[in-house]
Amino acid sequence: MNLLEGLNPPQLAAVTLPPQHALILAGAGSGKTRVLTTRIAWLISTGQASPQQILAVTFTNKAAKEMLARLSAMLPMNLRGMWIGTFHGLCNRMLRAHYRDAHLPQLFQILDAADQLATVKRLLKSLNIDDEKYPPRELCWFINAQKEAGLRPVAVEAWDDWTKKRVELYAAYEEQCQKEGVVDFAELLLRSYELLERNEPIRRHYQERFRHILVDEFQDTNRLQYRWLKLLAGGGGALFCVGDDDQSIYAFRGAEVGNMRDFEREFQVKNLIRLEQNYRSHGNILDAANAIIKNNPTRLGKNLWTEAGAGEPIRVFEAYSENEEARFIVEEVKALTNEGHARREIALLYRSNAQSRALEHALFNAGIPYRVYGGLRFFERAEIKHALAYLRLIANADDDTAFSRVVNFPTRGIGARTLEQLADAAKVRGTSLHAAIPHVAGAGGAKLAAFAELIRKLREAAALPLPELVEHVLDLSGLREHYRNEKEGQERLANLDELVNAAAAFIAEEGTAGAEGELSADLAAFLAHAALEAGEHQAGEGEDALQLMTVHSAKGLEFDVVFICGLEEGLFPHENSLVEEKGLEEERRLMYVAVTRARRRLYLTHAQMRLLHGQTRYNLPSRFIDEIPAGLLKFLNARQGKAMFGAVPPAPTLRNKSAPGGTSRFPPAPSFSSAPRRQESCGLRIGQTVMHAKFGLGVIVNAEGAGQDARVQVNFGNAGMKWLALSVAKLEPV
DNA sequence: ATAGACATTCTTTTT
DNA sequence: GAATGTCTAT
Numbered sequence: 001m002n003l004l005e006g007l008n009p010p011q012l013a014a015v016t017l018p019p020q021h022a023l024i025l026a027g028a029g030s031g032k033t034r035v036l037t038t039r040i041a042w043l044i045s046t047g048q049a050s051p052q053q054i055l056a057v058t059f060t061n062k063a064a065k066e067m068l069a070r071l072s073a074m075l076p077m078n079l080r081g082m083w084i085g086t087f088h089g090l091c092n093r094m095l096r097a098h099y100r101d102a103h104l105p106q107l108f109q110i111l112d113a114a115d116q117l118a119t120v121k122r123l124l125k126s127l128n129i130d131d132e133k134y135p136p137r138e139l140c141w142f143i144n145a146q147k148e149a150g151l152r153p154v155a156v157e158a159w160d161d162w163t164k165k166r167v168e169l170y171a172a173y174e175e176q177c178q179k180e181g182v183v184d185f186a187e188l189l190l191r192s193y194e195l196l197e198r199n200e201p202i203r204r205h206y207q208e209r210f211r212h213i214l215v216d217e218f219q220d221t222n223r224l225q226y227r228w229l230k231l232l233a234g235g236g237g238a239l240f241c242v243g244d245d246d247q248s249i250y251a252f253r254g255a256e257v258g259n260m261r262d263f264e265r266e267f268q269v270k271n272l273i274r275l276e277q278n279y280r281s282h283g284n285i286l287d288a289a290n291a292i293i294k295n296n297p298t299r300l301g302k303n304l305w306t307e308a309g310a311g312e313p314i315r316v317f318e319a320y321s322e323n324e325e326a327r328f329i330v331e332e333v334k335a336l337t338n339e340g341h342a343r344r345e346i347a348l349l350y351r352s353n354a355q356s357r358a359l360e361h362a363l364f365n366a367g368i369p370y371r372v373y374g375g376l377r378f379f380e381r382a383e384i385k386h387a388l389a390y391l392r393l394i395a396n397a398d399d400d401t402a403f404s405r406v407v408n409f410p411t412r413g414i415g416a417r418t419l420e421q422l423a424d425a426a427k428v429r430g431t432s433l434h435a436a437i438p439h440v441a442g443a444g445g446a447k448l449a450a451f452a453e454l455i456r457k458l459r460e461a462a463a464l465p466l467p468e469l470v471e472h473v474l475d476l477s478g479l480r481e482h483y484r485n486e487k488e489g490q491e492r493l494a495n496l497d498e499l500v501n502a503a504a505a506f507i508a509e510e511g512t513a514g515a516e517g518e519l520s521a522d523l524a525a526f527l528a529h530a531a532l533e534a535g536e537h538q539a540g541e542g543e544d545a546l547q548l549m550t551v552h553s554a555k556g557l558e559f560d561v562v563f564i565c566g567l568e569e570g571l572f573p574h575e576n577s578l579v580e581e582k583g584l585e586e587e588r589r590l591m592y593v594a595v596t597r598a599r600r601r602l603y604l605t606h607a608q609m610r611l612l613h614g615q616t617r618y619n620l621p622s623r624f625i626d627e628i629p630a631g632l633l634k635f636l637n638a639r640q641g642k643a644m645f646g647a648v649p650p651a652p653t654l655r656n657k658s659a660p661g662g663t664s665r666f667p668p669a670p671s672f673s674s675a676p677r678r679q680e681s682c683g684l685r686i687g688q689t690v691m692h693a694k695f696g697l698g699v700i701v702n703a704e705g706a707g708q709d710a711r712v713q714v715n716f717g718n719a720g721m722k723w724l725a726l727s728v729a730k731l732e733p734v
Numbered sequence: 735a736t737a738g739a740c741a742t743t744c745t746t747t748t749t
Numbered sequence: 750g751a752a753t754g755t756c757t758a759t
Contacts, residue, residue, distance in 0.1 A: 744751095
């Protein structure tokens, strides 16, 4: 059968397994997605399963789309009955179908992370809670962690007063969300889980329906997701899980690699298949990845190999500053494109989003087209969120988050005072803000009533086709007018127009055309779409552009050429990770993911000096570079300053000492700003890497005194920050 | 009530 | 540096 053509033996085995539970350990670039989709296509085309009997779960919308696209290419049939999507998307689908049993309003709204934070803030305010003691962000994190552990407030064990109070607030938050008819991301999962657990007919229905449950990126599932899968597979459905423990990079938000072991044990998985042949990268790149990940103690064990040749060495570049790093990359990219590489096949990866700025700046100046993933997404833009808030109020006027966002936007004279009165009225009566409007007296009350009237008018239009409804909202709400009058409003206006287009496109693709009696079904679906798929949707889609993204968002992608930037201690691995339990291991897996994105050429760059959060920091090269065998590396700039040391350093200007511990933050030495990379005569300068007999490698971050009294402060990374007298300590420039 | 200046805080990754 | 929160002048 040509479906199976070209599969290697383990791949073929995985694809054609009998309908039993299976765990596929699929290394990076080993054809994981291909196995998953071919498996589904094989099940269907051999008549072993109908599309309706298949449930395929992925972690990202991108992956879900990709899978659907490949399947439609393989199977000439209607795949609409198949459930393919993200955990959140599928749970949403289930809850919409059974909203009554799930105790939700038909048009329940979804809170994204920002909405959730706003809701928590509002709650704390209404309860007069000190947000110093209970930081809203922390509280959100706490609530989500409980939900992801499957715990409602009554089930949380709290021993200390602080946690007891947080549990109380969790309960209050839940009550508030229920009152408003909104659910956050974690709630989608928990609600869906509880629905299945408590409602036997519904559970049986899905258990009997889904004969094959396939899970992508299984290593990224959290406890609750795993339990959700267990429930669904409880009726004899076969669980087919594909994952790679070495690519688990979401433990920080509750992902449990341990799910893989538990799955193997609890389901008595007999079919464990390893996919270890890599079809993506040249040998040197793979060797580097293997060498790095080998340093992690707890692995299921797996070693990637390839039939491809060794390829080029991995290029390492040390820059003086983040700007020089960016300039270097620009030059290399120019050279690469001149050699015929497509820009879309070149990726710039970094640990954190903040790093993209210097890169973007340099690329922009050089006129190189680029595309940044994961920046501010379409549906997260302020003007779009405003417009969506009006739409949300049409679907559900009790949505306090949406209400608060636009009650005075565009401004209509409803100030803080009035809103306080409104919040009080709502609290006293236990209603939503919207429902409390008639109970506010005076001038403020009149203005509020006018706003209520606006909502009423908008709701009258709810029966219009979605794109027209959006148009209507933009005009009637005054949003268009507002941005027309704003100086910098042009782009925002364009975005609002784009929202109308997005609505039209959405209807064209998945509209409920013809569904009767469900007046606002399209609206609700569109709003859910906006919350769940913040919209990777960006202009310049078709252009051949350089790809910029965080390592996290690069997972699952591959490129001919990859630059991993900012490979410095404190940045990658990130300093916050070093204090976390198992933090470094996760950073290392992240590095493994980054390295394995490259097919043919890999660059590792780092800077001696970097401006971060408005302050200059001097960092050592990342330990991950050292973990790669030197034979695989090619250092592009000769390590400088070998010959000169022992001389008396120049009299450095006295600087204030840094706060102890952590990374240093200093203004750069003045002598540098004009002539980067030039050597001082003595070979010692701020930013210089030095070797110390006891402490190892370090970077000079500060200096004071002169002559015999000269002292320097050195950041030795692991060994910490030290002040050393030059007359005593032997420091060799490296 | 509102806009704008000013201060403060927090910065890892995201469905 | 950005984004949010607070204060001040209108």
